[in-house]
Amino acid sequence: MVDLSVHIKDLHLKNPVGTASGTFGFGEEYADFIDLNKLGAIYVKGLTAKNREGNPYPRMAETP
Secondary structure, three states: OOOOOOEEEOOOOOOEEOOOOOOOOOOOHHHHOOOOHOOEEEEOOOOOOOOOOOOOOOOOOOOO
């Protein structure tokens, strides 16, 4: 079997397959559809210790 593991400094992933930030929630929402243990990583939205102003409204716009 091919070794797809990834090593970045002290971070070791069993494979390079990860989710896209912000599209996968915290992962548990997809547990019925995919074996989460097969993913190399689950990327979630970032957090900050201090408040930070976000993007101005409107943040979404309908397109035809």
